[in-house]
Every structure is written in C-alpha cells, then in structure tokens.
Amino acid sequence: MMEMQRTGEQLPAYKRKTRQPHRKVRTGCLTCKIRRVKCDEARPLCLRCVKVGIVCDGYPHPANQKKKPLRPLLAPSLAPRTTVTGSHTVSRSPQKILFRNEQENRYFRVFSNESAAQLSGYFDSDLWHRLVLQACESNSSIRHAVIAIGALDLATWKSPGRSPEEKLRRQFAYHEYSIAIREMRNTVSENQLDLRTKLIAISLFICFEIYHGNSASAVSQIQAASAMIEEQCRAWKMDNRASKPPPDIDDQLLESFTELEIQAAAHSGYKMSAQQKERLVCRQNILEYMPEVFSTFRQARATLQLITIRQAHRAIEWGGSGGHIGCTQPVHLTHTEFYSSKADCEEREKRFREYLDWENAFKPLLTQARVSNDKRLFKCATITRLTYLTSYLSMYAQMLSFHDNYYGQTHFLTEIITLVQKLNNSEDTGASPGFSMNNNLVVPLTLVAWRYRHRTLRQEAIRLLLASPRREGLWDGLYIANICQWMAGIEEEGLGSEEYVPHELATTVDATDVDLLARTATLKALRGDKSSPGNCIVIRKSKISW
Template sequence: MTEDNFNEGFNDSDCVNVRTKRTRTGGPRSKTGCITCRLRRVKCDETKPLCMRCLRARRECEGYPSIFASAKPWEVVKLFSTGAMIKPSANPRIASNKHAIHSFHFFEKESTKKLAEVWGRELWLKAIPRAAMYSPAMWHAAIAVGSAHEAHWQKNLGAGVHQSKIEWTFGQYNRAIRALTHPDENGNPPSLDIMISASIMFMAFEMLRHEHGKAVSHVKSGISMFQEYRRQIRAGNSGEQEKALIPMSSLEQSLRPATFCNFVSLEEARTELGYYWHSLMDKLHTEFTPRFRAIAEYSESLSRECDVYKHDVTVWLDKFKKLVEGYYSQLVPLSSCQRGDIARLETYALLILQTVETIWCTDESVWDKHLNRFDRILELCRIAASSDQFGDPQCDMKKTDAYCGFQLGNGIVAATFHTIWKARAARIRQKAIQLLRAYPRREAMWDAPMVVTIGEQIDEIERGSENLYDAALRDAPADDIPIWKRVRSIGIKFGATSRVAELTYSIPKSPVGDTLVEVRRRICWNMD
C-alpha cells in the first residue's frame, strides 16, 4: 500500500467542512489541544501523546502541533563507514505526508524514551533521531516503529486500529529495508553505521509484534556486521576515521549481550534479563522444539544450553537480590512504579528457570514440584498489577512494561495464565483466577477475562464435576487430578471481529497409552 492509498483513508474533507462558518458547539476551544480536536472545534483533554477524547470517539487523533515547525536544521556531519565516505541524503521528511510526520513525532517523543531505558540514552535520544533526518532507511524505520508503538498503545487502551494503518506501517517497514539495498541519490551504498542501526530498529519493530525469533535474527545481523567492522579495524582497512553520524561505540554497547558484575540500577537488571528472555524465546521457536529434542545428537547439546540459561539466571537473581536490598535500605521509599518493575523482573526470571527446568519433561506431574514457585509468581503479579493502577504520580500506567511493547513478555496476564494451566493445586489455581478478576487488564493479545474463561474450562476438563471453588475450600492438592486427565496442550483461534475464540485442548484418551484426543470449546468474553 502506498502513502497515497493510505491518505485516501484519512482525507481532509471533514476538516474542510468544519472550517466553514457555523455556530460553534461544545466546550471552549484550546490552543494547546490536539490537531483533531482543534479542527473539530471541541475541547481537548490534552492527554499525550493521544487525547482520550479522540480515542473514546474512535477517531484518528492527529496528535499535537509538530515540533518540526520551529525546529532548527540538524548540523551536517560526515558519515564514517568501512567503505567510501558519503554525504547525507536530502532530508527525507521533506517529501513525507502528515501521517509520516505524526508517526515520527510519536517515535521521537515516546518510543525513544522506552528504548533508551533498555539500550542506552545516547543512542536512542540523540544519535538515531538525528540519523533519521538524513537517512531514508532510518527515516522509514523510525516511522514504522513509531506507528507500530502507537498502535500497540492504542490497542492496550481498548481503541481499534484501522487495517489501512497496519498495512501502511508494514509499507514503511518494507521501504526501510529497500532503502538499505539501494544506493542513495549520490550513488553510494548505505554506510555501516546506518546498516547496524537499522538492524536494531528492525529488532524493535519485531519486538512490538512479539516476533522474538525475527527480533533476535536482526540483532545477530547487526552483531555480524559489527564483527566485520572490528576485523577491518584490526587489519587497518577502515580508512580515515571521521565522525560517524551514529557513534560505533554506542552501537557496540547496544548490540553486545549485556552482563554486569553487579547491578547499579533496574535498567541494568532489565537489560541483562531481557537478553536472556528474548534469546530463550528464540530458542523455543527454533531449536528447543519437540522435533529437535527427539534427535539424540541435538538433545545433549540443547540440554547443556538449558543448563547455561539456568546458571546465568540464577546468578542474575543473586545480583538482583542485592540491588533490591540496596533500594530498600535507602531512606527514600520506593514508589509503587518501582515496586511493580521489581516484581515484573523477578516474575520473568522465575519463568525462565521454570521453562528450562521442565522443557525435557513429558510427565505433567513435574509441575506439582513447582507449587511454591507458582505461589511466588502470583504474589509478584499482584504487586505488579496493583502498581499499574492510576493514582501514583510517579507511575504513568501507559509507560509501564505492560504498555510499552519493547519490554519483557506480556506483563502479568501471560504469566498468570501459565500458572492457571500448570498449577493443579486448587488453592493456587483459584487464587490466579481471582487475581485476574480483580485486575481485568488487556496486555497485547492477552485479555484477563479471556484467560479467566479459559482457566475455568481447563479446571472443568481436568477436575470433572467438582467445582473449583469447593475444591479450593478443602485445599485440594495437585495430585487430586490424575495425570491422564491433565491438559497437555492448548490451541486458540481468535474470531475476526469480536471477543470470541475457539479453543482446542489436547488430553490423553485413556489412563494408558500416549494417544491424545482433542476437546473443542468456543468462548466469549467481555472487556469492560
């Protein structure tokens, strides 16, 4: 889809009509409101980056007056690459439409802040926005990330995203990739710093889509290019080192698997754990699959890799414990936002350990040995969920991990779902369901009411006629549910337009043998 096609879905005919002289209705017009509310001549609530009035009305919020109108041109600097030195291309935003400008504005004001928390302030707050002013590849990549991040944020707040915008976002992503495969207007290929930076941008884009394998693939591409750069430096073939548009030192820091002797901040702890988490997610989708685990020559190697993950995350937990103890020893109490961040990080560290410790087990009874850990995960999820509630001036709900998209996993709902499924002790399962009922959150594809409905179905299939509430009252142990009645796998197919889904549960056919049968259920849920 081209930008012209996209504009057809966002024509300004309505805007022309509202400019004609007519009796004004609504509240007083604000000079500092969003563009959409100003054109509609209604009072804007001035929520940033997008006003809630537009979102509630299902309108496309055009954001706030662009900073570009008063921005000074960036200074021209030379690019450093291992090949020929090139001059910056003409400013790519000159020919861009208002939607591209808006998405870049969102990227510059919102996305870069969240990315800077994970991969370094100098790179994301300064170098990459500056590079986007000169490089078409970086410009379109920034627009794609900004548009995807905004769509992710809108969906988490319950607002719909028009299909044309989704297609347009992917169009920007593809244009960024194409720009890297063609010479610029001066006939020069993209410089190495732009190539490496683009790989990091593509990683951020795929993280928003929860495509862990693709995100890690882009990181590996950037690392390979940087290793080639280092080889040329050692061989003395890099030419005269001039000032790079994006400093190589910043890129190296972002691409290097971050490990620290000791943590001095939550950002350092998040960076290291994030590397372990996304690396493991990639392994689960590529190498840690049943097909590879069944091959003896791979099995031993993969088992050793799991041992490495277990060791690294155990060390991470020790360092994290010292960091948290240091925070609590300070005179200034932690904000609820900080407590929530601490709880989320520990949650995903425990999930990594649980994953690598059980990945080789086909016996469902192995989960019965993890009940204490399940209890701890639920307590951490409760702390994280309560910290996301409105009211704490230091904790903006939109800026927490659950609403960021670049951070670990999917907030607390995915972790709670795993607990509901695998913790067969009635008290723990009931506690997890009650937690999601108390905090009916939406985190990416995870709706808390949906997970509650699935959890109740799982318990009905496994437990039979006894009600979960009654079983929890008598503290029914996990082994009350026979191994052959336990759900082995769950498939979910979402409806196209409403909150409906079809679930496929795989369970053993009988107490003996390995034959599985499928149980299909259709569910509907509400999200208030």
C-alpha cells in the same frame, strides 16, 4: 462641471471609486482540493474527509498571509546541534524539511513525547529516546516508521478502532508504514545502509507488527536481524580477533534484540544456525566472569538475558519450546526426562550454580530497591526478579523429574503472584497503556496459569491477566487468559480438594483459525478421561473471543 464631478455621473468607469464589500477568502483542505469537492473547512480535520474515511492532509497557508521563510519542522530532540569550540559557538542547521505536512509533524511529536517513554518501559534506555530519533534525521524510512507508530496510539492496541478519529489515525499510520517499507527496500537494494540503521528500522517494524498481533511477521524479522548481527560479529571477530561486539552496534540495540530473540525462540521454537550455536559458546565463556555484585539493573538484566537465551535454545534442542507459551500457536509443554548420565547431571548442576550466582549478585540491588521510596526503582527490581523466577522455573522443569518440576514449586509460584499484585497496586491509574516490547508480567503469569497447575494460584493468575490487559512482545495477555480459563474448566471437572491437577488429567490445547482482527480462535483440547476404562482420551472443542 464641478457638479458633474461631484456626482460622478459623467466620469469614465475607470475613474469611478467603487467600494467592494469585504469577502472572506475560503480555502478548503488539501485533500478536498485534490478530490475537487467542496470542503466544510472544519478544524483541525475536515469533517467531510472524516465521514468518507480518508486521511485529511490539513490546510494550506492563507493566500493573503504574508509569506515568511520556511523553517524545518523539528521535534525538540532533533533541534540544531551546537558545538562549542573555544570562545566560538558553531550551530549546524538541518539541510532539508523533515515533514511533508502538519500531520507528519504532529504524530512525530506524539512518538517523541509519549510513545518513546511507553516503549522504554520501566528501565532506562536510549534506544527509543535517542538512537531512534537521531536516525530519523538522516533516514526517511525510519522517520516514516516513527510517524506511523506515533499515529497508532499505543494505548489502543486492544481496540478495533471504531471511532472516526481512530480510523483516520490508523489509516494514516498504514500509509506512513507502507512508505517506510518502500523506502527501506529501495535503500537496501542500493546497499546504502549500515547495520546500525537496519537494526533500528527493523526494531520499529517489529513494534508495528507486534501492535497488530502479527507474530509470524515479527518472528521472521527478529530472525533476519539476529542473522545480520551474527554475521557482523563473526566478521569483526575474524578481522580484529576480539570477543567484544563491533563498535558500530550499540549495546542498547544488542540487548534489545537479545530480548526479542528470547521471545522468538520461546514463542516459535525456531532452530539455531551454526553461527548462533557458536555465539552461545561465547556467551557461556562470558558468564564465567559474572561479577559478585551487579552495579546496575542494566548489567543484571543483560547477564540474565545471556542465561535465558541459552536456556531457551537448549530447550529447543531437547524438543521443547523454550519453556514459555506462544500467543498464536500454543503448544503443550511435554516433560523432558530428568538427567541420568554423569555428564547430564554435571550439566544440570552447572546450570543451577549459574542461576544461583546470578541471584546472589542481584540481591544487593533488590534489597536496596525494596527499602527505597523510589517507586520506579522498586518496579525495576520487581520486574527483574520476575524475569529471573520465570527463567529459572522454565529451566527447572526441563531438568528434574515430573513430580519435582510441576508439584514442588509452590513457594516460587506464590512469589510470582505476590510480586505481580504489588506491581499492580503501585501502578498509577492509566499510567501504562499495557503495550510493551519487553516481557514484564504476561509471561510470568502465563507460566503459573498454563504450565504449573496449582488450582488456586492459576485462577489468580488468570484474574490478573484479565484485570490488566497487556500485550508484551509476542504475547497477548487477554488471549492467553481466555485459553487458560477454558483449559482450567476442563481439567478441574470432577476434582475434589486436590491442590494440583493430577498429571493424568493434564490437557493438551491447540489453537486454530486464529483471527486477529475479529479476535477469535477455535480451541481443541485432548484430555484423559479418568472415569473411562483405560483412561481414554477425550476431545473437546470450543471457540473463544477476547
């Protein structure tokens, strides 16, 4: 009997002790599981998904892992808030999990740690670091839009995204962006959103469209946001009889949309509504109280924005396009006859005094930045000075005779080129992705390369645009540089030692069949032929790529 138990030959099967070999539990990614295909289990992304070109949703927790209580996936900026009351500390924890998978969490952190700083640019702003991230906790549409921008990687704006990793990231970004738009439409239709949340969401949508060069879509959203702000300000003024903006619209948001409104007016030349004209009058009254000395760069920029937006809209009323160049439909800026009546001359002198007052109030900040060893302070001062010069020259050209506005500003054009060169020399290699929501360097260089035809300075402006590719707001520096290069070649044919291109040889350029994905455009130029009888108009056509 003992021998039988020892060998186990006569024991029932359920009493026999068998030793099973240890088998590793293999779990595929969630995407392959849904598709019911075999997963190769590569980490962090399944290579099968990469090859097919679909978004990999990551891997589930191992079945044999001891389950732990789930914690919300929070970025550092969305950590539970702590309130100190007397000797007690009260912490409020989020009520729901913010992210559906690890990818959403990952790209949210990319936005928080990288994209927000890039979008803020040279100037201190709470918009991207604080306002947007706080809104993510309470609004899912804003959160998905933030994740979409984090997945794009702002440094790749000029790349078509050919690598498998870039394709996957962009596909995931488009997926998140579509969710953001769908959820925003649902909440708007149910009247569940306040104006502040709408403006934050629109800022993110505009950023996404600008990244892809969809200027028409971005301009329409800027116009919609501006109309919302005008309506809210008008209602607030009627109810409270106050000239200040409503308290539920942050100053950072107002300044951001003023900047975007300047871009839209200069780029597309859309007409103002009656309410916008009323607001310009209000802005004019505000400018009468301009301080003698600006205390901060933000104060200086906000005041300059008020001057510039009014000037841009006045230029549209005169039949121009705001003084700048659009990146999808370039328009030749025709000369507006200089003022002759007494009222026109008074208006011109008032505008000049306004710019002069601003320049005098900004000088102490500019001097302080130039003697300081703080590189960031120097960049803020230089960008602000460039913005001022661009706005001033755009106004100057609309108010003086043709000879004065085109051929008498060499010292200002030289200063613009010099300041941009200094900024490029002080820029750390790879520090900036060249993508920004604000106007920094592209518009000043475009003013030199497109509008003012100083031959030497124009070539340097084109070189700077090509050497440091930038997309700033609605303007693509590479696109503009290629157009200006082609235009300069046509205008300077047969010239000798002239410093400027003569007025009669100035070229009108129009762009058609602009393909943003293929990055190609067909150009047509109208140029006066100096050698032909009667100075006939010659048509030139070409196709460019950038």
